[in-house]
Amino acid sequence: MLNNFKQSRDQSEIKLFQTDRVWSVIRQQVFDLVDQAHARGQAQNSHLTHELESALAKHFNRAYCITTACATDALDIAVQSLQLEPNSKIAVPNYTFTATAHAIARSGNRPVAVDVLDNYCINAAAVPETKAIVSVDLFGNMCDYQALYSKNIPLIVDAAQSLESVGLDGVASANHGLLSCISFSPSKTISSWGSGGAVLTDNAELAQRCRLLRLHGKQANKNMAMAPGLNSMMSSFECAAVLVGLEYSKKWQARRQQIADFLRRESAHTAAVDNLVQHTLSKLVFQSNNRSAVVNRLNQLNVETAVHYNLLINDEHIYRNDQDFLNSIKLQSTSFTVPNQHTLTDNEVEIIAKGLK
Secondary structure (H helix, E strand, O other): OOOEEEOOOOOEOOOOOOOHHOOOOOOOOHHHHHHHHOOOOOOOOHHHHHHHHHHHHHOOOEEEEEOOOHHHHHHHHHHHHOOOOOOEEEEEEEOOHHHHHHHHHOOEEEEEEEEEEEOOOOOOOHOOOOOEEEEHHHHOOOOOOOHOOOOOOOOOEEEOOOOOOOOOOOOHHHHOOOEEEEEEEOOOOOOOOOOOEEEOOOOOHHHHHHHHOOOOOOOOOOOOOOOOOOOOOHHHHHHHHHHHHHHHHHHHHHHHHHHHHHHHHHHHOOOOOOOEEEEEOOOOEEOOOOOHHHHHHHHOOEEOOOOOOOOOHHHHHHHHOOOOOOHHHHHHEEEEEEEOOOOOOHHHHHHHHHHHH
C-alpha cells in the first residue's frame, strides 16, 4: 500500500496528465511572480527569464542556458548552431516523437532514423556515417553516452522527457552532449502552462549563436541579422510557472518514483525503466504481447492509457530509409502508457495496479 494522497477525488476517469491538480497547488505562487513582471509591462524577456536561465544553468551544471518558445525550437536552434553544411545527415532514434526529426529537417538537414535498444534509446552501434547525432533520453531512460561519445561527432541531447534523470555516474541527462535541450510543455513533469524549452551548453560560441538564432538572428532589433533566426521566446507567465515548478521538482519526482515502484511490483507486465541515481519517470510505459486486452481492462476501470508512439520516425514518409528497425517495431507493437503523475491518489494507483495484474 502507498501512504500518501489519501484524499478523495470525484473523478470518473484516471487521466494520464493531471495539470489541473498541479495548478491548484502552484497557482498563487505563479500569479505572485508574474504580477511583478506584468506590473512593469514585461510580458517577455523580463527578470523572470533571466532568473529561469540562471536557475537551469546552475541546476544542470551548465555554463549557459538559452530559453526558447518550445523544445522543438530549442532543438532546431541547437542544430543550426553547429553550422553544418546544408542537407547534412544527422542520426536520430527511430523510436521517438516526430518533433525531434522535424527540428532537424527545419534546420535544413536530413534526419536519419536509427533503431533503438530495449530501453527505447538510440543504438549507438547502429549509427551510420553522419555529421551529428541527436539522441533522445526517452521516458526518462538514458542513452549509452560512452558509446555515443566514441563516435567523435557533435552530439545534441534531447532531454525533453528526462528533466530529473541522473545516471549512475552522477551526470544528469541534460548535462550530456555538446548541447542539450529540455521541454516545459503541458505533458512534461515541470510545465509552463503554455509552452517553452531551453538549450544548455558549456560552449560560449555556441551559446551566443543560439541567443542570436532565437530572436531573428540579432543581438537587438537595431543590429544586422547574422542568420535567419526564429522569434522564440518564453512569456513571463511561462517562466514563472517553471520557476515555481522547479521548487517542487524533488518532491514530485519522489512521489512518481513511489507510484512507479508500486505499479511495477504489482504488474504482470514489464516496464523498461533504467537503473539510475534518479529517474524522471516522465511516462510509465509497460509492454505486453497482448496489449489490446490489457488496455481494454484498464479502460474498463476508467484508466486512461496511450500508445507512445503509434508512429515512429521511419513510419513518416518524409523520413523513411531502408535500415532495419526490428527492435523499434517490437516495442511499437507491445508498448502502452499508464498514468504516473505525482497527483494520483492511493486509491487511483491501486485501481491502475488492478488493471495491470
